[in-house]
Amino acid sequence: MQPQMMANADEDAGLFRHKIIDGKAVAKGMRAEIAVRAARLIEQGLPPKIASISIGDNPSVDLYIRNQKKAAASTGIDFEHLKLDLTVGEAGLIEKIKELNATPSVTGIITQRPLAPDISIKKVQVAIDPTKDIEGMNPASIGNIVYNDLDLGPCTAVAAVELLKSTPLNLQGLEVVMVGHSEIVGKPVAFLLMSEGATVTVCHHMTRNLAVHTRRADAVFVAVGKVGLLTGDMIKPGAAVIDIGINRVTSSDGTTVTVGDVDFDSCAEVAGWITPVPGGVGPVTVAALLRNAVVAAERMAP
Numbered sequence: 001m002q003p004q005m006m007a008n009a010d011e012d013a014g015l016f017r018h019k020i021i022d023g024k025a026v027a028k029g030m031r032a033e034i035a036v037r038a039a040r041l042i043e044q045g046l047p048p049k050i051a052s053i054s055i056g057d058n059p060s061v062d063l064y065i066r067n068q069k070k071a072a073a074s075t076g077i078d079f080e081h082l083k084l085d086l087t088v089g090e091a092g093l094i095e096k097i098k099e100l101n102a103t104p105s106v107t108g109i110i111t112q113r114p115l116a117p118d119i120s121i122k123k124v125q126v127a128i129d130p131t132k133d134i135e136g137m138n139p140a141s142i143g144n145i146v147y148n149d150l151d152l153g154p155c156t157a158v159a160a161v162e163l164l165k166s167t168p169l170n171l172q173g174l175e176v177v178m179v180g181h182s183e184i185v186g187k188p189v190a191f192l193l194m195s196e197g198a199t200v201t202v203c204h205h206m207t208r209n210l211a212v213h214t215r216r217a218d219a220v221f222v223a224v225g226k227v228g229l230l231t232g233d234m235i236k237p238g239a240a241v242i243d244i245g246i247n248r249v250t251s252s253d254g255t256t257v258t259v260g261d262v263d264f265d266s267c268a269e270v271a272g273w274i275t276p277v278p279g280g281v282g283p284v285t286v287a288a289l290l291r292n293a294v295v296a297a298e299r300m301a302p
C-alpha cells in the first residue's frame with residue numbers, strides 16, 4: 001500500500017494528519033530488549049562494559065556523557081568514563097585506546113566528539129579494535145554494512161533507519177531519498193536502507209534540483225546541518241520525514257534552541273510521519289549505541 005493511502009485514513013478535512021514518530025518511545029522499547037540481553041550476558045559472567053573517552057572540558061559533551069551513562073545503567077550495562085587532559089595529543093589518545101583494546105573487561109569503546117583540533121578523527125576510529133567499535137565508525141565496521149553485516153552499524157544511521165522501521169511502511173521497494181552523503185551518516189543510511197530492500201537516491205550539495213528528488217520519495221532522510229533545508233512543498237503528501245540534523249539557533253530574545261534540518265511546521269502539514277528535533281533521532285542513537293554494546297559483548301562470548 002502506498003504511504004499516501006495509509007495516511008489518508010487519518011485525513012482530516014483534506015489535510016494529512018501527520019503522526020509524530022516518538023524517538024523516546026522507540027528508544028524505550030529498544031532499551032527493554034537490550035536489558036534482557038545484558039542480563040543474560042551478566043548471568044554468563046560476561047558483563048558488557050563501555051569505556052568512554054573525552055578530551056578537555058566541554059559542558060555539552062559532559063551532559064551527553066551523563067545521559068549515555070544513565071541510559072547504560074537503565075539497561076544494566078557498565079559505563080566508565082575517562083576524561084583526558086587537552087595536552088594528551090593524538091599519540092597519547094591512541095595509546096589509551098590501545099590499552100582499552102587490550103583490557104578484557106572492556107567490551108566496547110567510544111570517543112566523545114569534538115576531540116582536540118590537532119587529533120585526526122579517522123586515525124582514532126582506525127585505532128579502535130573493530131570488535132569493540134560500538135560506535136560503528138571504524139572503516140572495517142562501515143565496510144561490513146556494504147556486505148549486509150549490519151550488527152555494528154554507525155549508531156546515528158542505524159537510529160534513523162530504526163525510526164522509519166517503526167512506521168507501518170514496508171521498506172521493500174520503498175522510494176527513499178537520503179539528503180547528505182557523509183561517511184558517518186548519509187552513506188551508511190543509504191547502505192542500511194538498500195539492505196532492507198528500499199530503492200535509494202542519495203542527494204548532496206551538487207544535486208541539481210533537490211526538490212525534484214524529494215517530491216517523489218515515500219520517505220526522505222535529511223542529514224546536512226542546514227536549518228530549514230526541507231520544506232513542505234518539497235515532499236510528497238503522506239511521505240515519512242526523518243530529520244537527522246542538529247542545529248543550535250539563537251532566537252531574537254537571546255534563547256538558544258535545537259532544531260533539525262527540516263522545517264517542521266510546513267513538512268508536518270504534508271507528511272504522513274515526521275520525527276521531531278529534539279526527541280527523534282537523538283534518543284534512538286543512544287539506544288543504538290547500547291545495542292551495539294551488547295552485540296559486541298555477545299560476540300566475545302566463547
Ligand code: NAP
Pocket residue numbers: 156179180181182183184185186203204205206207210223224225226244245246247281282285
Ligand atoms: P557533514 O559531514 O557536514 O555532511 C553534510 C552533508 O550534507 C554532506 O554530504 C554535504 O554534501 C551535504 N550537503 C551540504 N549542503 C547540501 C545541500 N544544500 N543540499 C544537499 N546536501 C547538502 O555532516 P554529518 O556529520 O553527516 O551531519 C549532518 C547533520 O546531522 C548535522 O546537523 C549533524 O549535527 C547531525 N548529526 C546528528 C546526529 C544525531 O545523533 N542526531 C549524529 C551525527 C550528526 P557535500 O559533501 O557534497 O558537500
